[in-house]
Amino acid sequence: VSGLTPRVMEMLKKELSPDNLVPYESGGGWGDDYGALETGGSVGVQLVRGDGSMGAIGTVTWVEDNQVIAFGHPFMQKGQTNYYMTNVSIQGVIPSLQSAFKLGTIGTPVGRVDQDRSAGISGLIGTFPSVTATNVKVRDLSEAREKTLNLQVIQDERLQSSLIPVSVYSGIDKVLDREGAGTARVQMKIKAEGLPGGEITRENFFYSSERVSEVSIAELSDFLHLLAFNPFEKVQIDEVDVVVDITNERQVAKVIQARTTKDRVKPGETIGVEIQIQPFRKPRYVERMTYQIPPDAAPGPWVLIVRGGASRGYLDNLPPEVIGQMITFAETKWLIPTNLDELTRTYLDLDRNQELILESYPLPLKRNPEYDWSLPKNTDLPEETTKQEAAGDLISVKQGETPILTNPNKTRKEMPWIMDGDFEILLEVKK
16 A cells, blocks of 8 residues: 555555455655566556555566466455556565565556456456546645645446545545644545436535544445445446635534514414624624415424534434434435435435534424423523624535425524534414
């Protein structure tokens, strides 16, 4: 491996452990031409190349015309494969009673490894693998510096879902050159046949008090794994573009209180909602939104939940009946998709951390005496609290198209901070 930071190497070890592969750090010189392959010489099998490289080195067993067999043992024993085959420069042999190996530098591609079997690997000279172009731009806004990385990753569904996020993580780590807290805005674009419109785009915010580089790749990793193991069709990813903007600032805010303009409402009625928000180390302000009561809302008590997109789990102070509704909807949502297009839209509809969310659920008419139903009604917000303009020059990206199943009782608004916290208000729906 070349071009990865020590922290990323640790992550790569975990990702490659199921394939019994152990990464070693190698020196520079990647991409030099070391001549033709020959019997008894060395050959490289490369998974990632460009501004970073990952590959293995072994011995050529035989060369005949444009056909090559090598290694004399499996690499990952994946059968039909799609790896780079490269020439190699050997610096030395590392002796070991357990596992001696050659230490060398992978050179230029000379062909494609097309078979990986128990007896060894085989390949064709002059025929090259299909790859995924991976482009990463990282901007450290606090230090006013940026870097762009361009990589080519072999098209293997399972390996890609590990190798691409690790490569992006390494790019972020190199630009930041530090550990610690930070806020990251991550924009990802993935192009592949089978995706809605041939590509998907998504933006999200992330914050970490320890390793902002690592949390920044969370959604990219999740979506690539979703594509790799989807039950509908094989996905060949043509291009992955990731833009990461990171600042030292803690761009987070919390929902403190909320109130509605009315306590008693009618089905389909639109009401005003004022939400008191506390940004980190900045003055509080009130954000104003409107919310439409579901047109088919049954008469009786309802709970209006005001929460940030980054709030995780189910809220402790909600009645169990409401929690049950939320869980049922979440589970049903992932059972509805019947093809890759619908599955992708379902993923794109997931809450984003920078969203302020309003959603409502009905409460049962018969109350459980074992549960405290003391949900707050409208709260008086401080008069001196006023709406302020959002700080920062943050870029907004359009959401994906309407997915196959959405919550009709949910309203969202994008904010310039990672939104956390929640507040619940009891409403009475009239006939």
